[in-house]
Amino acid sequence: MTIGKRIKYKREELSYTQEYIAKHVGCALQTIYKYENEIVTNIPLDKIEKIAEVLNVTPAYLMGWEENPDRLKSPNITEEYVTFPVLGEIAAGYESEAIEDWGGETVDVPISYLKGRNKTDFFVLQVKGDSMYPLYHEGDKVLILRQTTLNYSGEIGAILYEESMATLKKVEYATGEDWLRMVPINPNHQPKMIEGADLEKCRVLGIPKLVIREIK
Numbered sequence: 001m002t003i004g005k006r007i008k009y010k011r012e013e014l015s016y017t018q019e020y021i022a023k024h025v026g027c028a029l030q031t032i033y034k035y036e037n038e039i040v041t042n043i044p045l046d047k048i049e050k051i052a053e054v055l056n057v058t059p060a061y062l063m064g065w066e067e068n069p070d071r072l073k074s075p076n077i078t079e080e081y082v083t084f085p086v087l088g089e090i091a092a093g094y095e096s097e098a099i100e101d102w103g104g105e106t107v108d109v110p111i112s113y114l115k116g117r118n119k120t121d122f123f124v125l126q127v128k129g130d131s132m133y134p135l136y137h138e139g140d141k142v143l144i145l146r147q148t149t150l151n152y153s154g155e156i157g158a159i160l161y162e163e164s165m166a167t168l169k170k171v172e173y174a175t176g177e178d179w180l181r182m183v184p185i186n187p188n189h190q191p192k193m194i195e196g197a198d199l200e201k202c203r204v205l206g207i208p209k210l211v212i213r214e215i216k
Contacts, residue, residue: 003043006062008036010055015134017185019154025050081108084124084143090158090166092136092184093129094192097164107141107212121146123206125158131184132156132168136211142168143210150204158205161194168208 001009011021018032025032025047034040035051045059052059086105089096107124114122127140135156136142144158156170159182169182169192179195180202194202 004038080111089128090125092132131189141212144206161202
């Protein structure tokens with residue numbers, strides 16, 4: 001198996017998108033595409049090391065020097081965590097009313113995941129629907145950093161639109177223009193354009209920072 005095939009195999013095994021890998025490696029999406037499809041075969045060592053870190057394997061595995069891909073780190077056992085209420089659901093789709101009531105469910109998040117921020121800077125919502133699959137699954141709990149703006153076009157955000165509809169989507173926009181496009185990852189779902197006066201009913205709730213998934 002070539003290095004490109006190994007990258008693709010592990011990425012798909014982890015349900016990561018090429019965009020996700022590119023963002024965390026610090027390169028263009030097209031670069032990861034070229035690596036996986038062997039358009040570029042002479043991959044710089046620093047990129048191999050970063051890709052291996054994201055995929056939780058060793059550089060030697062990607063290079064084909066060892067067969068065992070596992071590079072599991074010893075767990076850091078700690079009792080330092082923060083408890084969040086799970087505040088209803090956010091649709092990974094459209095036409096779902098924003099639900100902010102609390103049904104009593106909570107999740108515990110290691111305090112280190114807050115990166116020095118206060119607990120009040122975050123909230124947790126549960127995903128409903130499959131439009132963001134495979135990055136987000138139905139039933140996932142998502143730790144969201146409260147923000148009123150996105151950091152860049154194409155970032156995934158929790159968005160409130162039409163005053164009471166909530167969704168988790170990749171959001172595309174152009175600075176200075178009167179529109180935004182909410183884009184699902186699942187190709188079975190269509191993007192939704194928000195423009196003109198409808199933008200006044202649309203706001204950013206925050207940016208997802210952690211997915212908590214129950215393995216069944």
